[in-house]
Amino acid sequence: MSQHDRQLAPQTRPLSGGEVPFDPGELFYSRTDDRGIIIEGNQVFRRISGFGWSELKGAPHKLVRHPDMPKGVFYLFWDRLKSGKKMVAYVKNRTKDGRHYWVTALTWKIPEGYMSVRLKPTTDLRAEVEAIYKDLLNAEQNDGVNPEQSAERLLAKIAEMGFVNYDAFMAHALRTEMENTSKLVHMPLTPMQQRFFAMFDTISELGAEVEGLVEVIRAIRTVPMNMRILASRLESSGGPISAISVNYSQMLEEMSTWIKQFAEGPDCTFARIKSAIQQGQFLVCASSMQSSMSVYFDKDLAGAKDITALSQDKETLEREAHRFQTEAQESLKLIESEVRRLSRSVLDMKRYVTGLSSTRMMCKIESASLGDSDTALNGIVEQLDERQDEIERRLARVVELNSNIQGHSAMLRSMS
Numbered sequence: 001m002s003q004h005d006r007q008l009a010p011q012t013r014p015l016s017g018g019e020v021p022f023d024p025g026e027l028f029y030s031r032t033d034d035r036g037i038i039i040e041g042n043q044v045f046r047r048i049s050g051f052g053w054s055e056l057k058g059a060p061h062k063l064v065r066h067p068d069m070p071k072g073v074f075y076l077f078w079d080r081l082k083s084g085k086k087m088v089a090y091v092k093n094r095t096k097d098g099r100h101y102w103v104t105a106l107t108w109k110i111p112e113g114y115m116s117v118r119l120k121p122t123t124d125l126r127a128e129v130e131a132i133y134k135d136l137l138n139a140e141q142n143d144g145v146n147p148e149q150s151a152e153r154l155l156a157k158i159a160e161m162g163f164v165n166y167d168a169f170m171a172h173a174l175r176t177e178m179e180n181t182s183k184l185v186h187m188p189l190t191p192m193q194q195r196f197f198a199m200f201d202t203i204s205e206l207g208a209e210v211e212g213l214v215e216v217i218r219a220i221r222t223v224p225m226n227m228r229i230l231a232s233r234l235e236s237s238g239g240p241i242s243a244i245s246v247n248y249s250q251m252l253e254e255m256s257t258w259i260k261q262f263a264e265g266p267d268c269t270f271a272r273i274k275s276a277i278q279q280g281q282f283l284v285c286a287s288s289m290q291s292s293m294s295v296y297f298d299k300d301l302a303g304a305k306d307i308t309a310l311s312q313d314k315e316t317l318e319r320e321a322h323r324f325q326t327e328a329q330e331s332l333k334l335i336e337s338e339v340r341r342l343s344r345s346v347l348d349m350k351r352y353v354t355g356l357s358s359t360r361m362m363c364k365i366e367s368a369s370l371g372d373s374d375t376a377l378n379g380i381v382e383q384l385d386e387r388q389d390e391i392e393r394r395l396a397r398v399v400e401l402n403s404n405i406q407g408h409s410a411m412l413r414s415m416s
Contacts, residue, residue, distance in 0.1 A: 020048050020101040025185040027293045028103055028118035031110075031313055036061045039113065040309050042293075042300050050096035066094040070136035072150025076166070077107070079151065084109060086286065088170035090121055090129045102126060104177045106286055110316060117293045117317075122180045125173060132157045164266070167275075171282035175200075178285050190288050192328070192415055196281040199335075199408040203274050206401040209394045210263045210270060216394070217255055220387045223380060224249035227363075230376050240366050241377065248359045255352045262345060269345065273338045273405075280331035280412075283324045290321035329416050336409050342402050346395070353391055360384040 022044070030041040038056050046053055049064050056063070065074075069092055080087045086108045094100055103118035104126075136153055139145040145153070155166060163169040175197060182189050189197070227245035231238030263270045294317040301307050301314070363384060367377045 018099050020050075020095055020099050022048050022101065022120060023185075024120050024122050024181045025187070026120065027289070027296050028105075029116070029293050029296075029313070029317075030061065031113060031115050031316075032061055033113040036114070038063075040313055042296070042310075043303070044296075048095065048101055049093065050099075055096075064093040064095070066092040066100050068092050068100075068133065068137065070133050070140055070150055070154075071147040072136050072140065072145075072152075072154050073133065075147035076151040076154060080166075081107060081109060081114060086170070086282075088174055088282075090126050090133075090173070091118075092130070092133075104173065106174065106289055108286075108320070110320065112316075115313075115316065115320065117289045119177060119181060119289065121177055122184060123176050125176055128161070164271075167282070168278055171278045171285075174285040174289075175281055178288065190284065192284045192325075192412060193281075193288060195408050195412050195415075196277065196284050196328075199405055199412075200274075200277050200281050202401050202404045202408070203270075203277050206398055206405075207263070207270055207274065209397050209401065210259070212394050213391065213398075214259055214263065216387050216390050217252060217259065220383070221252055221256075223383065224252070226376075226380060230380070240362075244359055244362050244366065248356070251352055251355045251359065255349070255356075258345065258349055258352065262342070269338060269342055273335060273342065276331045276334040276338065277405075280328045280335065283328035283331065287321045287324035287328065290317045290324065294318050294321065325416075332409060332412055332416075335405070336413075339402060339405050339409065343406075346399055346402065349395060353388075353395060356384075356388060356391070360388055 026044045028042065028045045028048070030045055031039045033039055038059055038061055041053075041056055046056060049056070051063070062074075073089060073091070077087055077089060086106070088104065088106050091103050091105045092100055093103065102121050104121045105116055105118045107114055107116040132154065135157075136145075136150050139153065140147075140150050158166055158169045161169070163172065178193070179189065179197070181187075224245040227241050227248070231242035231245065234241065260268075262268055265271065294314050297310060297314040297317070300310050304310055360381070363377065363381050367381050
């Protein structure tokens with residue numbers, strides 16, 4: 001038994017099934033080969049798991065797998081890792097004495113195998129995910145659902161939570177946990193994290209404004225039809241109103257096309273901007289975890305007789321943190337490109353709004369020429385006034401939010 005194993009031995013307790021307490025600021029780390037065999041791990045991992053290092057080293061990482069974890073989670077885990085993707089998941093682990101502990105695990109591929117850094121989940125999101133896991137496990141055990149099908153169900157559940165894909169969920173989970181941990185341990189977020197978080201909140205608000213524009217345009221699409229009905233009722237006096245309705249209908253169609261190109265579908269401008277920001281947010285969070293883990297290594301190095309492997313892993317984490325930061329900068333380039341495209345696109349929208357304003361004015365003139373002979377046109381004018389004001393307000397807010405994103409992007413560029 002090693003000196004560190006002897007230090008762990010007194011902490012081993014009889015089987016209890018309870019949860020192992022540990023501090024939110026403590027980070028787990030382990031490195032495995034391509035098969036998931038444990039090569040190295042830090043003192044927190046060894047202490048909390050309750051296993052001696054001689055038991056962990058050379059063992060498959062599933063040594064600490066808890067039976068409450070559905071196989072579908074690990075199917076997705078390995079499917080992503082083997083395809084070169086990064087992975088974040090909530091994982092319930094089992095200790096040597098039968099207790100458990102939860103972690104938010106960040107895992108990714110390195111040339112030597114895989115590396116994982118874990119932190120303690122402290123938000124309500126973990127409980128939501130735990131409920132999903134229970135459903136998946138029940139389906140696996142009682143309904144004959146295989147791991148691949150279980151993974152598909154997991155992705156479907158994630159979609160029901162409002163995430164467009166698992167990458168979006170990972171970015172949200174990592175941000176949520178790191179923000180809360182930052183508050184609990186009184187450790188400020190990095191400037192890059194703060195900027196990316198603010199930028200993501202801004203693009204989310206911009207999306208809400210665009211959704212509002214969609215609703216307004218949808219609400220006034222009936223206006224041209226009502227104008228044509230009114231024109232036919234006015235007979236010869238309705239000619240100008242009929243012409244106005246045609247013009248107004250064409251402009252609404254152009255605005256709808258603009259909205260569709262900007263905000264609808266997975267490849268629209270808004271989706272590309274949001275995805276790039278989300279990716280950058282995820283990468284700076286992951287890089288921050290890696291950097292924090294690298295600093296945390298000092299405790300392990302201070303008590304180790306042979307520091308060769310730990311020193312190499314510390315260097316690997318520092319290198320990987322830098323690589324993730326570089327990838328975040330690549331996301332920033334895409335953000336800047338798409339935001340410039342949005343700025344040009346907004347100019348087109350402004351022209352459409354100006355056209356609607358002119359149409360509204362023509363309606364007012366025609367309403368005045370008819371006098372009080374028809375109140376229906378007055379009602380249409382009032383509706384146009386109300387909707388026009390809302391369109392202009394929302395579009396102005398879109399311009400402001402787009403400018404804010406450009407500001408955050410410029411600040412992030414200066415940090416590189």
